[in-house]
Amino acid sequence: MTKFTLYYPITNFYFSQRFGQNLNPLYKKLKMEGHNGDDLACVSGVNTRSAQEGWVKYCGWAGDAGWRIDIMSNDTFEYKGKQVYFSTVYMHNLPDFPVKVGQKVKTGDIIAHAGSTGASTGPHCHISLIPYEKIGNVYTKLEPDNGYSGCIDPAPYWTGKTAYEVAGLYAKIQELQNKVALYFKK
Numbered sequence: 001m002t003k004f005t006l007y008y009p010i011t012n013f014y015f016s017q018r019f020g021q022n023l024n025p026l027y028k029k030l031k032m033e034g035h036n037g038d039d040l041a042c043v044s045g046v047n048t049r050s051a052q053e054g055w056v057k058y059c060g061w062a063g064d065a066g067w068r069i070d071i072m073s074n075d076t077f078e079y080k081g082k083q084v085y086f087s088t089v090y091m092h093n094l095p096d097f098p099v100k101v102g103q104k105v106k107t108g109d110i111i112a113h114a115g116s117t118g119a120s121t122g123p124h125c126h127i128s129l130i131p132y133e134k135i136g137n138v139y140t141k142l143e144p145d146n147g148y149s150g151c152i153d154p155a156p157y158w159t160g161k162t163a164y165e166v167a168g169l170y171a172k173i174q175e176l177q178n179k180v181a182l183y184f185k186k
Ligand SMILES: [Zn+2]
Pocket: 017, 035, 037, 038, 039, 126, 127
């Protein structure tokens, strides 16, 4: 069984706030115990790449979250003895999304551009990780009442590598596949 992993969606960043920290009274207002994701501080307009493989579950305006995009895993992974789908949620983006709802994405594909939309004090990518159960065709948050609106700490899942590095690898594989295809055409 493959372990679920995450790759940093931004290439040049620093963590300005981690999961569980509560530096903002906004979370109390939202009835949360603290920050429900990791904040990657960056320059406005930089590429936000998918931290995982999956498909675009949501893409649009979401109030305090600003312009938000959600990626849902294609496969299930083990979490607390259950088989779950993992969704990554990227907040405060610019509105110019290069992908559409329903579109499949690979790790490292550009899915958004980082901004400071919604309740945000500076350009950054907020990423939340949410385990989902699928009953029939409906995805339901596994732990909606966990104090973080169903989000869990992404810390154990970060590989320490950027999604950009993974994209580079995919690009090389694609190039090789094209070469092979061309070879057999001759
Ligand atoms: Zn945040």
